[in-house]
Amino acid sequence: MREQPPELADAAERQQQIVTRAQLLAAGFDDMYLYRQTRRSQWQRVLPGTYALVTGTLTDEQRRIAAALYAGPEAQLTGLAALIWYGFRQSPRTDDVHLIVPHHARRSSAGFARVARALALDAKARQASVYRVCSPARAVVDAARDLRHLRPVRAIVAEAVQRGFTDLARLDEEIGRARRSRTALVRKAFSEVVHGVRSAPEAELRECLTSSPVLPEIRWNPRLTAGNGTSLPTPDGYLADSAVALEVDSQEYHFSPGDWARTLDRHNELSRHGILILHFTPAQIRRDPARVRRTVEDAYESRRGLGATNRVRVQPIDVPGNDG
Numbered sequence: 001m002r003e004q005p006p007e008l009a010d011a012a013e014r015q016q017q018i019v020t021r022a023q024l025l026a027a028g029f030d031d032m033y034l035y036r037q038t039r040r041s042q043w044q045r046v047l048p049g050t051y052a053l054v055t056g057t058l059t060d061e062q063r064r065i066a067a068a069l070y071a072g073p074e075a076q077l078t079g080l081a082a083l084i085w086y087g088f089r090q091s092p093r094t095d096d097v098h099l100i101v102p103h104h105a106r107r108s109s110a111g112f113a114r115v116a117r118a119l120a121l122d123a124k125a126r127q128a129s130v131y132r133v134c135s136p137a138r139a140v141v142d143a144a145r146d147l148r149h150l151r152p153v154r155a156i157v158a159e160a161v162q163r164g165f166t167d168l169a170r171l172d173e174e175i176g177r178a179r180r181s182r183t184a185l186v187r188k189a190f191s192e193v194v195h196g197v198r199s200a201p202e203a204e205l206r207e208c209l210t211s212s213p214v215l216p217e218i219r220w221n222p223r224l225t226a227g228n229g230t231s232l233p234t235p236d237g238y239l240a241d242s243a244v245a246l247e248v249d250s251q252e253y254h255f256s257p258g259d260w261a262r263t264l265d266r267h268n269e270l271s272r273h274g275i276l277i278l279h280f281t282p283a284q285i286r287r288d289p290a291r292v293r294r295t296v297e298d299a300y301e302s303r304r305g306l307g308a309t310n311r312v313r314v315q316p317i318d319v320p321g322n323d324g
Helices: 006-014 021-026 031-039 060-071 079-086 136-146 150-162 168-178 184-194 200-210 257-272 282-287 289-303
Strands: 018-020 044-047 050-052 076-078 097-102 113-118 223-225 237-239 244-248 276-280 313-315
Touching: 006 018, 006 021, 018 021, 018 060, 021 031, 021 050, 031 044, 044 060, 050 060, 060 076, 060 079, 060 097, 060 113, 076 079, 076 136, 079 097, 079 136, 097 136, 136 150, 136 168, 136 184, 150 168, 150 184, 150 200, 168 184, 184 200, 200 237, 200 244, 200 282, 200 289, 244 257, 244 289, 257 276, 276 282, 276 289, 282 289
Parallel strands: 097 113, 244 276
Antiparallel strands: 018 050, 044 050, 076 097, 223 313, 237 244
């Protein structure tokens, strides 16, 4: 095997052993040599005009680099691939790498590289190793437009806000930019987050209870204070008139002994101020929503009016609108 020129070795190191045909030709190799190297399984042709100078399965980062090199220097990583790069925990996994390129670019999708032309690239994109990554807000909206079910869209929208990847204003701006093109699901999920929901299971509980003819407005993730002004733990949902709190107990948040102890502390502190706490799992909400709704309705009716005597107050919050 011929020794790599220093400039190619440097590029290969920087690009995690992913290089383009143009880089190889500039280093003095010809197409016949590239063909022999791949035929002998010394290298891999991973995308048109894009090679891995190693064998075996590519890592996620190598796939991102390969797709970006294939798509061109103006390409920006977006969608689920960008969410995975940011470290979203609730993002569905995918082997595809979604990129956007300028509308005038002549590059189409190939292999795991999904390339879409955009009228406007993301001005807030950030530089990664050898490619640019769209802002979390743009990546969330682009990912949501490709998803076909509400549950994963709810999950990524809620996580984006809950973990501080972006805020409501930026999400609203990106939804408005996308207009009405495949945005029904992300608009619904955004509306739920605007009203206080902070996870997909909470959104499913809210949807379950919205159809109730008995229940009044439920405040989601409200700020509660005791009569002396001290802050109380924030329940997932709260019915102020009956002092009933709703909690969605996901295994993700209650798996360790420390998490369970904090849950008990929150429960006890709310109970000390006369609040009844109802606990539901995501599985219960999905499997038997009618029973969950009936449980909340019965608790509300049995305690109606008690909220006026327990001196717990719900602090007002500004609820932004969505005009996009």
